[in-house]
Amino acid sequence: MSVDGEPVAMWEPFVIPAGSTVEVGQVEAGLRAYLLLEGGIDVPDYLGSKATFSLGRFGGHAGRALVIGDVLALGEAVQPADAVAPVPSEARPSIGRTWEIGVLDGPHSAPDFFTPDDVEAVLSTPYEVHFNSDRTGVRLVGPKPQWARQDGGEAGLHPSNIHDTPYSVGGMDFTGDTPVLLGPDGPSLGGFVTPVTIAKGERWRLGQLAPGDTVNLVRLEPAHPEPVGAARGVLAERDGLVLRRQGDDSVLIEPRRAGLDLMLRARIHVLHRALRENPPAGLRDLTPGIRSLQVTFSEPSDVTREALDGLLALAADVADAEDLVVPSRHVRLPMSWDDPATREAIARYEAGVRDDAPWNPWNIEFIRRVNGLDSVDDVYRTLFDAEYLVLGLGDVYLGAPVATPLDPRHRLVTTKYNPARTWTAENSVGIGGAYLCIYGMEGPGGYQFVGRTTQVWDRWASFAGDDRAVDGTRPWLLDFFDRISWYPVEADELLRLRADFTAGLWRPEIVDGTLSMREHAAFLDDNAEEIAAFRSTQRAAFGEERERWHAAGEFTRVVEPVVAAAPAALAEGCVGAEAPFAANVWKVLVAEGERVEVGDAVAVLEAMKMETRVLAPHAGTVDAVLAAAGATVAPGDPIVAIRTEVAA
Template sequence: MSTISILRAGPQTTIQDWPGRIRYWHVGVPPSGPMDDLSFRLANIAVGNAEGAPGLECTLVGPQLQFDADTVVAVTGAPVSLTVSGRSVPQWVPITLEAGEILDIGAVGVVGMRVYVAVAGGIDAELYLESRSTFTLGKFGGKDGRALTDGDTLATTPTAPAGVARRILGDEKPALTNNWHLAVTVGPHSAPEFFTPEDIDDLYNTPYEVHFNSDRTGVRLVGPQPRWARNDGGEAGLHPSNIHDTAYSVGALDFTGDTPILLGPDGPSLGGFVCPVTVTTAERWKLGQLKPGDTVQFVPVRAAEVASVASFGVHRRAGFSTVISAGTDLDDGVLGGSTTADGTTKVTYRRSGDDNILVEYGDMSLDLALRARVHALAERIDAERPPGLITLTPGIRSLQIKVDPTVMRQSTLLEWLTECEAQLPSASELVVPSRTVHLPLSWDDPATREAIERYMLGVRSDAPWCPWNIEFIRRMNGLDSVDDVHRIVYDAEYLVLGLGDVYLGAPVAVPLDPRHRLITTKYNPARTWTPENAVGIGGAYMCIYGMEGPGGYQFVGRTTQVWNHRHPLRAAGFEPEHPWLLRFFDKISWYPVSADELLDLRADMAAGRGTVEISDGTFSLAEHQRFLDDNAGGITADRSAMEAARAIERQRWSDGGEFATKTGKVA
């Protein structure tokens, strides 16, 4: 084991490993890991390490490192000036440093964005949720969950490299450019259901520009505004980009309103926006080298013919800046369809990249029976765990199955899923454990007010939901006063249908009583900052934000932590084996506290001395259906009045030009 002294850290240098934290997508933990996984893995190969050994990712400007023992390193990625104690050395080759020598990595030049450093044996860091990768937004992994700073010290692992150091060959090196081609597969949500055919033509034939407001969570693009195939998202929101929350894939092109964002390795696992195409696994390395001002051309390819992420050299074709395609799949991203065994519900299988299938049940509506189907399928798959299965991520009416495409091909997975579906029990039989979790809610909390003010100053001041989200919710639902919004939120009991909606165990939950379902739309464009544990409503759903970050739900207040940042130290309410508080099918019930009281409660939770009142119980779909039947008259009347109010609001938006197609490009 040797020590590395960080003489100069650079603006954003972090420890990453590959493939990262890949088994926690279902609770909102992103994989993290290197954004350009190809350059990272090649750096490790150059020094003889395993491909995934922990190394450094450096953004824009590299670090200055001093080693206290003889060491072998390699530097890959974007072209940079590189010296060892003042003498120039090349990238992409193993470099031997003697004890005390200094490796100085300069600034990235005209092309590329990130540089990678591998050290023989790998860099030592604490293992957190099966990975050493840094997730700075979540404040875990790597060096204390943060980017390196001047004066830090790191240690190498005591394990000797498993392989032999070697030079990286020319056909293995990725080709960097300012005008990128990205190979994409169609789906999961494309034309003609969500986008028009003309939208998809624009997508494939228009160079998009990389926006300066891009990072590891996603690469924001500037391009043509979609025409959209739908007027709105129904119960999911007023904008046609809105859908009932579903799992995302890394590399998906996510339209948050009219703004396209390529989701990165620190991006969200769950959300309520459509994604028409997904970058193939072998091409996702390019996201890490996209620089503001670069152009991106999407090239459709057939999923069955994409390169393997495991390959290097000519088979990977990373050394070519253009993508050669024999055409796209002509299925609009829909791999197939069937019906449930009882013949009552349609099942749609959607392509979500070459490494995921998204299974959707029923029509685009909020129906707890559909979530029951999702649960039954997830239970069946988890019980059998076929080779290559990585994660199962449930949404409101969908289940995303992520596999290793080098182990299980998408066609094989589709055939197996169809067989599973034919053997599932009726959804009406669902009875699951369902705890009631009592949480404090500071109504219209000052932190959420600050977030709205920031949005108005830095993003958009003329949005219909500004300056007060709660008034917007009142108007959207035809209520007499904001006091009615207050009453409904506190009276409601929210059933948790998904976790990780905007990260780290954040629940997406729906009121069990449809009369409590306040429906709103999401911010367009999204906020760039949301306070940790803000509570918002988007579509018909309530969410608690697990951490600071972007967001789009309409604020109603703020609560205490739903993620134990002290994990693996114990905290009240949190189970010792994992850091998330809530479970699928939990019920959330609010009680009122003042803003000052909430700050005290949050401090107690952060210190590990807080308490959470939790009571055990069950949720029965049959019992819930009886409740709906017994109260059908009142539910129908209330929902009709709310829908009429939304129609008025939508017309108001239309008259104000909110839905008008803008000329030129939008970001």
């Protein structure tokens, strides 16, 4: 790092005179460098923060990464720079290519979800950081678990599938057989198991993990050990409720009894409301899942035995919720069935992640098969006849709902992608397990596609009527216990509606109402025979699909890591373009032998109209790209940048 060309030391304060130029330079150790400015950057708060969430395109400076020409105002300095002491040498971390990261067991460990050998493997295996990693999550390459159960039941065919539950930053999430360390931009809710969670004081290391690094997870001694005979990560049990550890600053409260039961969700709702009205000391956040409630404290020191006993006692007092009547709006949304954007996501998955998945090339046909339906038209009718109840928000980002049909006869059950997709179009609609989700933004995903709809998040507007709004802003459309129904539109019409939504010219139809749990229970009783028949057919088809997977080796498949190829020699007269990431060329859009003119400050790859995407672990250079394309440029011609599209 330098100021006006003069080097300045890392980890020490320095003064930047007005008009000076600060250059950070190349990061030589780790993945990221940080520049701290006295007073901070003066930008408006968004949802209580000044940070930028670039994937969601909000917060910070215009909701995006900085570009040339941006002007940033600084906040008021609290103290002069010379009053700030350098970071002591003993407090400066050692940053290399091999890491040890402290974790704690839970929330989903052995013997309920993983075998004891699986958990020991997690804690003894040197994992490699996969190139397909970012702030949403750090994918790891390592051994495949043996698993303690055959499948996830209603949550999905793979044993990693669970009913959607809140996640913690730093959770080791198994998306199928692939482990992912969830980052600060990762989802707050999802349907995969998490055997261990990184301790709060260790999470900074996530930001420095670079592709190819080695990660060793080390078990830390918990402040509150598991009771004798309890599963790993279980802090306490009482009256059918279990308290699970999520790192050292969060706990998860859920019923011991497995399965999807709307009465259990109602019970979680009552508990959520009780804790909001009488919060324990140090409470920072509450996140409800399908059948669980995450309680997050400001500091690990707030997670006392007294606090844990109080949570369990309060949860046990919420014995049932049969008399619960909740606000429940009816929200009608358009859907483009089998939308082209979902087809593109499937094609990308097959090209860059996995080309032999049993749910591809058409997710809808897989949904038909695994539910025992006669035709794809039956999938269509079931979906559009259903009324989906919103049980959670924030599943795969930005107010994305996780919802299930009120009528079990409409409850299509699928499994989730293994491994997960790296790209999903904004507002794609998918089904995973027994749940439907609308993806709030572009990003990874694992639900089986059925279509695409309009936005469920509006970064420029505020939807009224929810006391969860921060600073008067509530950009998410849906609420807990809303009921969603669909009407079909063509793909072109959907694009028009999406544009009108962005312009503030259109909003979906919403009608206020209520939902009575007692009345819903009566409905289930009245239709119990038909519901049982539907579920019987569904279970049989589910079992047949499981047998097909066994026969095909789906449950025992082993993916050998691709060995990076050595860079090919450059052809005479060609110039190499160095890429600071592991990548391969997705497609070349120039004819062989075509000459490409290169202007000042224009990247060769951009001039060639070449697209690159991080899709396979090839060498970390693209030296042979120009030769492969037949381009001829003179040595010394400027190569300033490489325009890329990197899969999240």
